[in-house]
């Protein structure tokens with residue numbers, strides 16, 4: 437019940453939001469009750485699901501900083517079975533405002549505790565930083581899913597991310613296994629992609645998902661229509677990839 | 693003398709580091725003395741120029757947090773005339789450690805004041821966040837260069853970035869003009885790229901650089917050799933684009 441998965445990688449632009457939206461939508465298509473929490477001040481997961489940011493009074497920021505409940509923030513999305521907790525630009529301030537709070541890293545975990553039972557899975561889309569927002573996601577998470585582009589700079593950030601995970605395990609005596617490493621924007625025509633993918637498979641071994649997400653312009657177009665790929669272009673290679681990923685996710689999750 | 697340019701955009705993976713490295717190298721090739729400061733804890737600009745991160749005792753972190761001077765951190769790079777101030781993973785902690793410091797946003801500006809005279813231009817590669825590190829860069833900068841991918845999510849972050857720039861102007865009575873908006877990873881075969889580019893040109897008008905950086909695998913390969921594109925593949929379209937950008941940069945900068 438209510439397994440929490442953080443979608444995180446401090447390297448920017450590696451496909452965190454695209455994966456959070458499309459995996460959440462594909463899981464919901466499997467008759468599962470899914471919650472997606474947008475923890476990025478940019479609010480890309482919110483807009484990518486067609487949910488309005490501007491007219492909103494409250495967002496995940498208010499749940500972190502005050503006693504607003506997650507239930508009260510829940511928004512429907514174009515996908516049946518997928519609920520979103522939206523973000524907004526106030527979230528930028530949370531990193532500074534939480535610094536002196538006694539339980540600054542566990543605010544999100546406390547809030548999620550009250551809604552665990554209503555969902556099968558809770559996904560958290562993280563910002564591109566190892567900041568207090570991402571730490572809140574890691575402390576709240578039962579496992580972490582790491583999207584990675586097959587490019588040189590993407591390799592660099594891995595050791596910092598693994599260090600942060602190790603720190604969360606030690607300071608919060610919190611297991612936080614890696615559910616999987618997902619290769620995104622995969623372009624098998626280039627040597628660079630194949631070389632980096634080989635390095636990643638050597639390093640992470642079985643933790644690398646079999647499913648690979650191909651580079652596909654349809655994925656980049658879908659958010660401008662406020663739709664996940666499953667609804668925007670269900671027969672595309674990208675939609676098939678995320679449907680396969682959802683199946684592999686469920687298999688891996690059950691043996692964690 | 694010593695004009696400071698922040699290369700910033702909180703959206704991740706838009707080509708900030710690639711632009712900072714290759715513009716710096718192209719300017720250095722014009723017989724100018726260039727300093728590149730790596731202000732991102734990921735340290736991609738440091739590795740992308742072949743400078744070792746691990747063996748290092750001190751980095752930009754020490755200059756921000758203690759009385760270490762920038763001069764003492766200067767590292768040679770493969771490019772004649774281009775000096776780097778390296779980053780390292782300690783920089784992640786700077787955001788929290790600077791919070792209570794009285795002059796927390798102007799640390800970098802103070803440090804740069806002592807080396808202004810030794811360089812023609814000082815470029816700062818920013819992390820993908822509107823955090824204290826990026827604020828330090830904006831307060832220290834004479835102008836900002838904004839790399840943008842022509843994709844839907846890239847449009848979203850613009851208003852937050854412009855708000856932050858406006859806040860810096862007000863609170864620090866610091867005129868921070870936009871030197872230019874650079875379209876990166878431009879793929880003119882897709883409608884999405886052309887549509888987003890049109891939107892950006894409508895919005896930013898003349899602030900958009902004429903020079904556009906094409907999507908090119910050679911650019912993504914170059915950092916794994918620790919070289920800017922100018923040295924890795926000087927006859928590539930990408931190298932030509934950054935050489936053109938350097939010329940346009942100099943023209944724009946002179947009329948600021």
Ligand SMILES: Nc1ncnc2c1ncn2[C@@H]1O[C@H](COP(=O)(O)OP(=O)(O)OP(=O)(O)O)[C@@H](O)[C@H]1O
Pocket residue numbers: 447448449450451452453454455476480562563564620621622649650651652653655656657659702703704705820843844845846
């Ligand atoms: N497989 C793919 N093929 C093509 N484009 C993609 C793919 N996945 C993501 N994109 C596009 O690449 C860009 C970066 O992806 P996305 O925003 O999901 O990454 P992110 O890691 O969430 O970025 P940030 O670090 O800013 O949060 C977006 O414009 C997105 O539409």
Ligand SMILES: Nc1ncnc2c1ncn2[C@@H]1O[C@H](COP(=O)(O)OP(=O)(O)OP(=O)(O)O)[C@@H](O)[C@H]1O
Pocket residue numbers: 446447448449564587588589590703704705706707708709710711732736818819820876877878905906907908909911912913915
């Ligand atoms: N014009 C281009 N064509 C192809 N690949 C590019 C281009 N520019 C950058 N890249 C690659 O895209 C990825 C993202 O670029 P880069 O790391 O420079 O962006 P960034 O904005 O600095 O990211 P971050 O937000 O993590 O700091 C890198 O792997 C880089 O090699």
Ligand SMILES: [Mg+2]
Pocket residue numbers: 452453454476480562563
């Ligand atoms: Mg994102």
Ligand SMILES: [Mg+2]
Pocket residue numbers: 708709710732736818819
């Ligand atoms: Mg970068």
